[in-house]
Amino acid sequence: MNAIASINEFVDVMLESKADFQNVKAQAESRNNQVKECISRFEAAIRELTGRKVKVKNPELEDISRKQTAGLEEMLQRVAASLEATRRGMKFINEYEDSFNIAVFGKVKAGKSYTGNFIMGNVIRDLGIATSYDKIQPRPTVTVIDRGKKTTQAKLAEFDEEGKEGFRVDPNEATSTIQLFRLGGMVWIDTPGIGSVTWDNEMLAKSFVDNADLIVYMSNSDAAGTQQDFKELKALYARQKRFVLLLTQSDDTPEDVDDEGNIIRVLGPRSEKDRRDMEEYIRDELVKHGIRINMDKEVLTISTKLAIEGLKNNDEAMFEASNLKKFLAILISITRNEAGKLKLATPSGRINAMIDEIVKALGTADGTLTEHMKILEDMKRTLSEDNENLQYKMLNECMNKVTSIVTSKAQEVESGSASLSSDELQEIVSREVYRVILATCTEKFAGSENILSEYAATLKVGGISGLSMRHDTIEYNRQVSERYERDPDGIIEHVKSWFGAKFHSFRLKTITEHRNIDLGVNLTEVLSDVRRSVEAIFREQVPGIMRKLSDSLIAPVADLRKSAGIEIEKAKRELTGLKC
Ligand SMILES: Nc1nc2c(ncn2[C@@H]2O[C@H](COP(=O)(O)OP(=O)(O)O)[C@@H](O)[C@H]2O)c(=O)[nH]1
Ligand SMILES: [Mg+2]
Numbered sequence: 001m002n003a004i005a006s007i008n009e010f011v012d013v014m015l016e017s018k019a020d021f022q023n024v025k026a027q028a029e030s031r032n033n034q035v036k037e038c039i040s041r042f043e044a045a046i047r048e049l050t051g052r053k054v055k056v057k058n059p060e061l062e063d064i065s066r067k068q069t070a071g072l073e074e075m076l077q078r079v080a081a082s083l084e085a086t087r088r089g090m091k092f093i094n095e096y097e098d099s100f101n102i103a104v105f106g107k108v109k110a111g112k113s114y115t116g117n118f119i120m121g122n123v124i125r126d127l128g129i130a131t132s133y134d135k136i137q138p139r140p141t142v143t144v145i146d147r148g149k150k151t152t153q154a155k156l157a158e159f160d161e162e163g164k165e166g167f168r169v170d171p172n173e174a175t176s177t178i179q180l181f182r183l184g185g186m187v188w189i190d191t192p193g194i195g196s197v198t199w200d201n202e203m204l205a206k207s208f209v210d211n212a213d214l215i216v217y218m219s220n221s222d223a224a225g226t227q228q229d230f231k232e233l234k235a236l237y238a239r240q241k242r243f244v245l246l247l248t249q250s251d252d253t254p255e256d257v258d259d260e261g262n263i264i265r266v267l268g269p270r271s272e273k274d275r276r277d278m279e280e281y282i283r284d285e286l287v288k289h290g291i292r293i294n295m296d297k298e299v300l301t302i303s304t305k306l307a308i309e310g311l312k313n314n315d316e317a318m319f320e321a322s323n324l325k326k327f328l329a330i331l332i333s334i335t336r337n338e339a340g341k342l343k344l345a346t347p348s349g350r351i352n353a354m355i356d357e358i359v360k361a362l363g364t365a366d367g368t369l370t371e372h373m374k375i376l377e378d379m380k381r382t383l384s385e386d387n388e389n390l391q392y393k394m395l396n397e398c399m400n401k402v403t404s405i406v407t408s409k410a411q412e413v414e415s416g417s418a419s420l421s422s423d424e425l426q427e428i429v430s431r432e433v434y435r436v437i438l439a440t441c442t443e444k445f446a447g448s449e450n451i452l453s454e455y456a457a458t459l460k461v462g463g464i465s466g467l468s469m470r471h472d473t474i475e476y477n478r479q480v481s482e483r484y485e486r487d488p489d490g491i492i493e494h495v496k497s498w499f500g501a502k503f504h505s506f507r508l509k510t511i512t513e514h515r516n517i518d519l520g521v522n523l524t525e526v527l528s529d530v531r532r533s534v535e536a537i538f539r540e541q542v543p544g545i546m547r548k549l550s551d552s553l554i555a556p557v558a559d560l561r562k563s564a565g566i567e568i569e570k571a572k573r574e575l576t577g578l579k580c
Contacts, residue, residue, distance in 0.1 A: 003311060003319040004131055010328040011121065011132035017100060017185030017335050028347030032086070034578050035351060039079060039358070042571040046072055049563050058447045058553055060379060064372050065557045071372075072564055075365030079358050086354040088207065099187040100335055101346075103212030105232065108192075109163070110218040111248040113156035113179070115304040116190045118324070120181050122155060127312055136183070146177040156181070156190050178208060186335065209236070213346050214334060215243035221250045221270070221301055225282050230289045237291045240349070244298050244330055247278055250323070251303035267309055269321035275301045302327055348580055355575045366568045369561045376554055376561075383445075383550035390444060391546060395538045398436045402429050402530055410467055410523040419468030429530055430460045433537060441549060451552040455545055461533040467526055470519035475512055482509045 001009070050069045104112045117123050120140055121133035144151045156179045159165050179190040189208050209215060215236055219229050236243050253265040269275075283295050293299070302323040310319030319325065405428060413419055420428075434456055441448040486505045488497040497503070 001325070002316055003307075003325070004129070006325045006328055007121075007124065008132040010332055011135070011183070013332045013335055014186045015132070015135065015184035019185075028351070031351055031578060031580070032347070035355065035575065036083065038571060038574045038578065039083060042567060043076055043079070045567045046076060046564060049560055049567070052560070058445055061376075061447075061553060061557050064375055065560065068369060068372050068557065068560055068564070071365055071368040075361055078361040078364075082354050082357040082361065086350055099182065100185055100214070101187045101189060101208075101212045102214045102216055102331075103189045103191055103209050104216045104218060105191050105209060105236075106218035107220070107226075107228070109159055110220045111304060112218050113158040113190050115218065115246070115248065115302070116156045116179075116181075116188055117158065118304050118307060119188055120155065120183065123308060124311060127308075129311060140181045140183060142179050142181050144177050144179050153179075186331075209241070210239070211346060211350070212241070215241050216246060217243055218246045218248050221247040221275075221278055225285050230285055230291075233286070233291055234289050237293075242334070243293075244300065244327075245282070245293070246327065247282065247299070247301045249303060249305065250275060250278075250301040251306050267306065268318075269303065269306060270301070297330060300326055300330070352579050355579050359572050359575055362568045362572050366565060369564060369568075373558070373561050376558055380550055380554055383553075384547070386444070387543075387546040387550065390440060391538060391542055394437055394440050394542070395534070397440070398433050398534050398538075399531065401436060402432050402534060403527060405429075405432055406467070406527060406530055407523065410521045410526070413467050413469065414521045420466050422464060422466040425467055425526070426461050426464050426533075429464060429534070433461065433534060434459045437542065437545070441546075445549065445553055447553060448549055451549055452545070455541075459537065459541060459545075461530070461537055463533050463536075464529040465522070465526055467521060467523070470522050472517050472519055473514050474517060475514050477510050477512050479508050479510050481506050 050072050104116060106112055120142075121131070121136070122139055124131055125133055125139065139154075142153050142156055144153060157165050157177075177192060181188055189212065191208055217229075217233060217236065219225060233243070233245065250270045251267055252270050253267050256264050256266050258264050278301060279295065279299060282299055286293060286299075300323055304322065304324065306318050307322035307324035310316070310322055406425070409420055409425070409428070434452075437455075437459070438449065438452050441452060483504050483506055486503050488494045488501075488503055493501070493503055
């Protein structure tokens with residue numbers, strides 16, 4: 001195939017390939033949307049959790065709770081950052097979704113722009129050579145992206161012989177832009193040379209590389225394969241980017257003598273030996289750097305200058321020697337066989353990488369939460385160990401307090417106050433027991449009062465009798481004299497009785513009488529009731545209360561972790577399912 005035929009085939013394939021990419025957008029977008037939906041559901045769930053504002057007054061727990069919330073917030077931020085990076089990448093993909101994007105990478109003055117201009121075809125058109133490029137009307141133009149601004153120009157800016165880059169006034173600005181053009185289904189992205197870009201544009205260049213379907217890495221064959229080149233290549237290889245390595249400017253203008261004996265310089269290919277040595281060196285270095293590529297297909301020594309000169313002079317041999325035909329053939333073959341696949345692989349790869357990143361962020365957050373959970377478990381253990389000592393201490397204090405209260409109440413009753421009913425006394429004792437528990441626990445765990453308050457009404461002692469004076473009744477007999485009517489005695493009394501006289505006599509009588517005596521207040525009995533019932537409370541109710549106390553203190557913090565953990569697991573599962 002001659003030069004023109006191979007150029008025509010290249011241009012025609014690029015023009016035809018446009019249709020291949022139409023499907024890609026829909027597929028990539030739909031999956032990306034699924035990921036976004038999953039993330040926003042997750043985000044809403046987590047925000048709901050962290051928004052609950054767990055109220056714990058205990059400083060240690062508060063600290064854990066704060067850390068947990070902060071950990072979750074940080075996780076959301078990382079997830080959002082991943083989404084944003086991918087969104088930016090996807091924006092690029094969307095903008096160039098109907099094309100096969102080739103990003104050209106390499107050091108300054110490698111010949112990137114010069115070669116790009118050749119591929120763009122205007123150089124060939126300017127030579128007045130008729131090719132399939134003529135089908136593209138109007139002529140392709142170059143879009144320049146510099147720090148977000150887009151401008152248009154006729155060709156890619158190149159360095160001239162003196163090392164000045166065309167179209168640019170400010171030399172610092174030179175080579176700092178991204179330049180691109182379209183050729184049918186292909187977009188050729190000419191990135192600035194490595195290390196020569198402003199930060200913004202470097203990030204842009206990196207994102208173009210990230211989102212490119214194929215990297216053409218150019219390295220001047222004069223100084224090909226510097227350590228920096230291999231570093232870059234290795235990074236590209238690690239990203240599983242398909243790439244072609246071009247060793248450019250593989251030509252020479254040695255001095256010669258013409259028929260008249262004048263010394264002239266003739267452009268020609270570099271010697272076979274030179275090329276082979278170069279290729280061998282590159283092969284060895286690539287292997288050394290762990291880069292495995294197909295040397296025949298992916299490494300090529302080229303000279304764009306020879307290609308142009310060959311076309312200009314209608315010199316097929318020179319065009320052949322330029323190796324451009326081989327490069328065009330590689331692009332044709334990739335476009336025909338793999339462009340569609342690669343095109344899909346780019347967004348897929350981006351989405352998969354994003355999912356991996358998000359899942360990793362989720363994992364880290366989950367790990368942090370688990371750490372907090374361990375602290376909580378420790379706290380819970382300490383609480384229950386402490387609780388036993390605490391219960392003993394509270395029991396003692398309750399006994400002392402209650403005994404002194406009851407004793408003083410008894411004194412009041414003894415000195416004349418009304419008795420205290422069993423209910424009244426139980427109420428007093430219950431209140432005191434509650435007060436002691438509340439005071440001790442609050443001192444120990446801030447925040448206990450809320451949890452304990454529900455026990456104010458249920459913590460009741462029972463079986464205590466009322467406080468009252470004790471009395472006794474004693475029975476005794478007494479002899480009293482009793483006057484009684486007797487029969488008349490003797491004649492005289494009989495006679496008198498006939499006239500109505502009555503006669504009396506006295507006798508002794510024993511009567512039984514009762515008397516009440518004060519036995520004092522029933523304090524001993526009441527105190528023993530009190531002891532029994534307070535002990536019962538500490539046996540039957542207080543352990544449960546203490547358990548509840550430590551559980552309730554920890555619960556809100558533990559719940560947050562549990563719910564967040566569930567959401568994280570769910571999101572991880574869903575996202576992993578979206579990978580392909
Ligand atoms: N001899 C020779 N010079 C070339 C070739 N390709 C590019 N150049 C020259 O190399 C210099 C840098 O080219 P340019 O494309 O601007 O480099 P870039 O920084 O990689 O874009 C320019 O002066 C070109 O004329 C080639 O194949 N052979
Ligand atoms: Mg350039």
